[in-house]
Amino acid sequence: MTALLLIDIQQGLQEMEFYGTERSNPDAEANCQKILYAFRKRKWPIFHVQHCSTNPESPLHPSKKGNAFHPSAKPLEHEPIIQKNVNSAFIGTDLEARLKSQNITDLIIVGLTVEHCISTSVRMAANLGFKVTLVSDATAAFDKIGVDGKTYGADIIHNTALANLKDEFAHVTNTTTLLKELVD
């Protein structure tokens, strides 16, 4: 059985000044929403992962309004919410046990950010034995300053993160292709 894992689609990740100077893929949240609606329509399992930072300065700290889900991915009352406080959705949570108890073997993963929490959760999901599909345009990256002092733009961070995950950890597809496959 296949589940949808929506990771950290929260209002705080709109606060650019905390995360970087530019973000890739402005369509990420809209694409996440399309995939969420497709799963809801089919009544397939959905898990919302919410980052609850332990850093009081973080926009994702539970005391901040940024901790709330983004409107594109607001959970319905019966949809489970997994709260985490590290990058991996599998550490300090019962996510693995929940997935296994529901015979979920395959995961479609979407959300933010591709270089931090998505990469960490995809890597760990794959290494735990789940068959992972990552949706390339239902995620986004922020720019980074390298160890060499050079700035790496949001697009190169996005594209290299996907290149590192592809085949080794996940099948990488895009929203249009995934939705077509879900309908067929």
Added chain:
Amino acid sequence: MTALLLIDIQQGLQEMEFYGTERSNPDAEANCQKILYAFRKRKWPIFHVQHCSTNPESPLHPSKKGNAFHPSAKPLEHEPIIQKNVNSAFIGTDLEARLKSQNITDLIIVGLTVEHCISTSVRMAANLGFKVTLVSDATAAFDKIGVDGKTYGADIIHNTALANLKDEFAHVTNTTTLLKELVD
């Protein structure tokens, strides 16, 4: 207490045709060896992680000579070897339990490859609560073909992988600085 984790420094990772068309940082193994010798000299804990691929075609499959440790990082008889068959050194192994039973809180991580097993193990180590130092020139990357069909060279894969880990998951230093700190 601080331990050195040497990940996948094995002969098979010299087989270019299996992993890519170019590799960053030819000095990786020599730098790993310098750090290994410094730890041995101080009698600080050392863990050798050995990838035992389940893919019979992989140079790291136990049936292949490439599964053997690279001469630069050959374990001494009393040094523990952790065998794994996924990217993370913490999945399917007793590494976390061993580190905790020895009151190890800090990890210096070196080895191959920065974009696959190093990134996965660094991320998971940090999320499990270890304080991680990654040595930027005691690791190496292979080039990758992106989801967009574009080739990303070994250096950009190396540098963006480090940029993603820096501060979020690990303190990133280099061999010269680390060795100086170990001597001081």
